[in-house]
Amino acid sequence: MNKLTLKISIVFVLLHLVCTVKAQKWNSTWPVLKTYEGKHLAEVAMPLGGIGTGTVSIGGKGDLRDWEIMNRGAIGYLPAFKLVAPTIANGPFFALYYKKGNDNAKIKVLEGPIDIKDYYGDWGANAVNSGFPRFEKATFAAAYPMAQINFEHRDVPIDIRLEAFNPLVVGDADRSGIPVAILRYVMTNNTDESVETSLVGMVPNYIGTDGWSGEPNGNYNEYRENGKLKGLYMYSEGVDKKDINWGTMALTTLSDGEASYRTSWAKLGWNWTFREFWDDFIADGKITDHPERSSSENAKETEFIGDNLGNSTTKIKTPPATLAVKQTLQPGESKTVTYMLTWHFPNRTAWNNMLHHHGTAIVGNYYATQYENAWEVAEKTAANFEMLEKETINFVSALANSDIPDVLKEAGLFNLNNLRSQTVFRTADGLPFGWEGTGSIFGTKIGAEKASGWGHGTCFHVWNYESTIPFLFGDLSTKFREVEFMHATNEQGAQSHRVNLPISNAKGFRHWAADGQMGTLIKMYRDWQLSGDDDKLRSMWPNIKKAMSFAWTGIWDTNKDGVMEGSQHNTMDINYVGPNPQMAGWYLGALKASAEMASYLGDKKFEKECNDLYKRGRKWIDTNIFNGDYYEHHIPEEASKVAQLGKGCLVDQLVGQYLAHTTGLGYVLDQDNVRSTLKSIMKYNYVDNFNEHFNTFRSFAIGDEAGLVMASYPKEGTLLDFPFPYYTELMTGFEYSTAAHMIYEGQVENGLKIFSDIRNRYDGYKRNPFNEGEYGHRYARAMAAWAGILAYTGFQYSAVNQTMKFNSNEGQYFWSNGYQYGTVKLENQSDNIKVTLSSHNADIMLKSFTLNGYGILKFKKAKTFEKGKEVSFIISHNDNEAGFLTDPKIK
Structure with a gap:
């Protein structure tokens, strides 16, 4: 050519x-x-x-x-609906009638092509409305x-x-x-x-x-x-x-x-009901009613025309409402x-x-x-239609148009749908509850069971991971804490880690989880900081103290030294025995959070008690179970090693530190050890091809997919004969929390890689991008994904202290504290950074604004940032007394 x-x-x-x-x-x-x-x-x-x-x-x-x-x-x-056998069923549909000039009218269902997997069934195509x-x-x-x-x-x-x-x-x-x-x-x-x-x-x-x-x-x-x-x-x-x-x-x-x-269709046999609808609609683009009862003198009942099998009916069980x-x-x-x-x-x-x-x-x-x-x-x-749509667009646009990596925005926003699925419900009194995940009518072949919900009771050690609700719906998040402390905590301070219903029987599940209970204390501190609701904190404080004290008066920290060594039930569905990093992080975070709340409320005795245990426990953990690469589980010599972690590298070993970062508690473990551990998790637990990975239980990654497995045993001879059951699995909630933690620690490339691996698995072809499962569909733990946004922006907010913090990277970023949301724009100007802050839905008051590792602006008096107005100011490097621009740019 x-x-x-x-x-x-x-x-x-x-x-x-x-x-x-x-x-x-x-x-x-x-x-x-x-x-x-x-x-x-x-x-x-x-x-x-x-x-x-x-x-x-x-x-x-x-x-x-x-x-x-x-x-x-x-x-x-x-x-669906149908009248008689062997008629096929018609399911819900929307369809378009169109007629151009003198052309014949046509109809098309408002759907794209049927997926090939539905081409073949016992009766031909297995897709409803395939005709x-x-x-x-x-x-x-x-x-x-x-x-x-x-x-x-x-x-x-x-x-x-x-x-x-x-x-x-x-x-x-x-x-x-x-x-x-x-x-x-x-x-x-x-x-x-x-x-x-x-x-x-x-x-x-x-x-x-x-x-x-x-x-x-x-x-x-x-x-x-x-x-x-x-x-x-x-x-x-x-x-x-x-x-x-x-x-x-x-x-x-x-x-x-x-x-x-x-209000209903014609009562006809075989395929004639559908044919009658088609002929009626294609004639002029309008439809004629076939009421099942007379609503006026002119309405006519439709006489049933049966089939040659002798079928007859007088009523459509599921009459099709058609508009x-x-x-x-x-x-x-x-x-x-x-x-x-x-x-x-x-x-x-x-x-x-x-x-x-x-x-x-x-x-x-x-x-x-x-x-x-x-x-x-x-x-x-x-x-309220126009306003509801406008406010929805405003929120999503503020996030979508920000300079946060797309994969973080996608993971955080798409997993938000779990909150609005059947995973979550609110009883008539307004209190919220959640399954771990929901079920499908098909059940599971590998488990040979069906259920509409999996894991009842807002299981605390599962729900601990989610970081979505508190930063988007603060009042609702506080209601979850109300359930935990006002209804599920008994007189001794033990929390039923699965909440029974009705709420009067909330404490009927008499089992306590170490990670679940410690996590609720960290979340209580977080939600109080975000809300600034001192009255709510005071009302819950007696039970908060009981729940914290139970750690050393119950079965976990048996000798009250800041380290759990007793039988510690946890989200791995086992009871750890002996000091281990997963429970250690939760415990230290809970102690630090409790000390902070006690200090604010003037409970000096309890503050001192918690602080003492925190300092002793932190020193012992960092000194004794960090092996130079990561933290190990020390199983007592006399204890059984069945269903334990042992010397494995656990993907989730720093979960308490992850949640502490999202709450603004700072480090509860040594910073250098934490960062080394995250690098080790990426080194030892990352699988780049699951076709080559041996998995003993559920498979959430297959073929050439990639991700972080629950545990690895890189040290020779350390794999237990009977390790905890999930050690070869991969689950998105654990991956998200660990990847977000990597971003917090500056290991951004690794964190983004894990986020990308997850979303590549949920790509619309292999799996539904709006349904990350674990124990059931739309799993609650997957809402940890929002923490990626928090980690990347460095956003922290305290309504108690009226402070806001961000990382100092140039760009425009989304923020939300569960009550207000908005954007912040950071522009480098010589040795200064110009900050333009706006709140999109409500006024917000600040006493200081910090750019992490750069500088802080302290206002001479609390500054109100009004809804819808952009306010610009300058922060100089390491300047603690930076002020507003002489002529603040206000829109």
Whole structure:
């Protein structure tokens, strides 16, 4: 081929691409952190729902899946409806009708191609709604809790994009706890002719069953209007109002177009029900109701037409609520259709996971006390829609547009969805609780068990790791501490590390965990510092003292020397015997935190007692169990070595130090030893190819994937015959906490590598990027990921002392203390750094501002930084008396 021919070929190919491939267009006001397409859409499923409300997930191709809006985890559950055997089921869908000029009208389901794994089942394709024509390509762009999906098809005359989200407002758990999934379809006519369009959505009214138990009974749908809001209210007359699966749902729209609806579909056999819908909708883009009961004199009951097998029915068990909105788009015009799916299921029971049945007493749902039913949810959301969206965008944009590495932002933000999954719930009194993780309706082949929730009781030693809630929802985090100290701590100071429900029986689980209990003390100090709530601290102080004292009056620090040597139950599901680094760090952190709180409250005796134990314990640990590379577990000679760590290098050995850094407690172990240990963990525990790694238990990394394993035994002859059970595994919560700690210690490259390895495993193709599991899905410990943001920015805040701290690296960074959030911009100017600080959602007061390792600005009097205003000031190197600029730049 000569050069001229080659150039002509290239030009032809480029022109062909321009003519046939539509450019990706996103909502420019919505931030994007990650984009998925092609094979990487297969596992993508982003949950839509609020804190403690349950969720439904938007799939990578645009479908709604994993319907978990009732009171149990149910990943994999998809409600559907059908009338008679052998009819196939129709599941929830949204579809587009379009008609250009004199062309024939067409319909396409608003989904991308079916994944190849669903091509093959007992009845052909194993995907619900597989008979619909669909779009040729979908591209999914996300910055949780916002997802955009662009749908592409060469023959569709309009561009269409889905914008899906649930409100997330920093510091406001109520407005972040709305039971709603918002789906906005944006249509643009890029042709030179008008295009007639209609969007239709269908959701089966499946009240009465949640994928695990129950049956629909007497379910009906009712069309309603209230001003701009119109749609279908779903209820049941037959399901017991005390049943866990009783409640209400609604499918509504806020759009101005011409609405039509169906409270139910025609009662026809075989595939005729679906065919009748198709013929009705494609005729003019509107749908005709087939009510199951007369709502007016003109409404007609539909007579059932059976099949040749003699099947008959008089009632659709899960009547499909169907809502269409018709509009015409002129050339160049864009219009939207916004749907809201809302729900209201008040009858949550106590730790009912369908496996161990920890209780059947109704404890209720906090969100259900805020609304009368699902229709009221829609009304209240509609009334505040613009503000809820704006505040969600503002928060996510502040983070996404900062100079924090993308992988840290992605890990922190995407794992935030765990807080708003069925992993977490709030009982009617507003107190929060959490499973370790949730279950799928498919269960596990390797365990041969099914459960809707795994690990009941807000297991303290699991929940200790998360660093997300305190820095985004401070009041909610403090309520977790209220459960731990005001309800789960007994008179002797022992905490039930799994909380029973109802709350009156919180102490009924009579087992104590050393790491769990010590961690709650560090978290109590952290949450008090972030909130500045002295009254809350004082009210809990008697039980805080008891919980701390239990460490040396109970079974752990048996000789009260600042070192635990007794039987120490912990998150490895074993009881360590003898001094070990994991419990040592927790204990030292708890002692230091308790001493600080005692000092503030004027309890000098207890302050001295805790400080004395802390100093003695720290010196002994650093002197005796650090081997030059890392800290070792010393098992007493007379003790059994079964299910112990021994001389292994544990990924989690510095967890207490990790949490101490996030709380501003400083070092609880020798700094040099800590840094050497982290380097050793990276050296000995990092696996770059799991195809070559022997694992005796669960596999969370496979093939050529990489990450940090739980323990290694680099010293010859040190591997125990029966080490603790998880030693060959890898789990993201432990990896995140360790990687964040590496970043704190200046080992940024290693820390970012671990974060990247994790997110590469959850890439949308191999695993769902919104579902990091461990003991169940959407595991609570994975919310340690937020600590990566804290470590990289060096952000620390104290409402008690009214101080804020950051690292001194040039750039713009996000910050949040659980109540206020904003940005800080750092600019190098000769020997000074110009700081521009802003709070985005509320005023914040500071007495000093520190750039770590550089300098500190002390204000002559407390300075109020007003919401929405940028204030600039200068900090000179090692200058303790730096002041504001003469003319502060205020916007």
